[in-house]
Amino acid sequence: MGAKPELFELMSGTSPNKMFIPTRDEIVALNIIPQPGFHDFQLKPKDGLIVATATDERNPGPLERVYEIETLCWNQMPIINFYAASDRQGLSSEIASSETTHIDGFRISTDSGDFEYGKDRLKLYPGTRLLASLFLDSNGARAVGNGSALVVVNSYTASGVLMGGHITAPSGGDAAIVASFRGCL
Numbered sequence: 001m002g003a004k005p006e007l008f009e010l011m012s013g014t015s016p017n018k019m020f021i022p023t024r025d026e027i028v029a030l031n032i033i034p035q036p037g038f039h040d041f042q043l044k045p046k047d048g049l050i051v052a053t054a055t056d057e058r059n060p061g062p063l064e065r066v067y068e069i070e071t072l073c074w075n076q077m078p079i080i081n082f083y084a085a086s087d088r089q090g091l092s093s094e095i096a097s098s099e100t101t102h103i104d105g106f107r108i109s110t111d112s113g114d115f116e117y118g119k120d121r122l123k124l125y126p127g128t129r130l131l132a133s134l135f136l137d138s139n140g141a142r143a144v145g146n147g148s149a150l151v152v153v154n155s156y157t158a159s160g161v162l163m164g165g166h167i168t169a170p171s172g173g174d175a176a177i178v179a180s181f182r183g184c185l
Helices: 005-012 024-029 138-145 175-180
Strands: 042-046 049-055 068-074 077-083 103-110 113-118 122-124 130-135 149-155 164-167
Touching: 042 175, 049 175, 068 138, 068 175, 077 138, 103 122, 103 138, 113 138, 130 149, 138 149, 138 175
Parallel strands: none
Antiparallel strands: 042 049, 049 068, 068 077, 077 130, 103 113, 103 149, 122 130, 149 164
């Protein structure tokens, strides 16, 4: 059912006249109630950089494409990359073209505030697993690293493309995301 095996160990280690009642932190840690969104970012080396990445197999649906979110600092620019699960789920050439797309930028909603970016801060990729690169400023990067965030590419028509995800961070932010943005802040 998705819970970690340690749950069974804790329950079976409880004496017959007692009941194991998990704390709020144990509920999350043991995956008793799966945490929604992208969480538990892991630092990884990639092309000479350090990136933070997380997947959410429940995020992609009939229209939504984002399976993985990656954060990094490249040339002192904080970037969020969106990936599909496979090249087959990537963007068509028509959707990725700046001349035919109806995508006008992206927005980030955090506890620290909302950030809007125009299409000049967004790059779309046709026919690959990499869907989009979102180029943030340092304020947006700080907000993403310091707490939960909803990151969504804006489409002003029914283009058939939804790209976004909810980054669920622990209290105080996600240390891996902060580390991946370190050279940009």
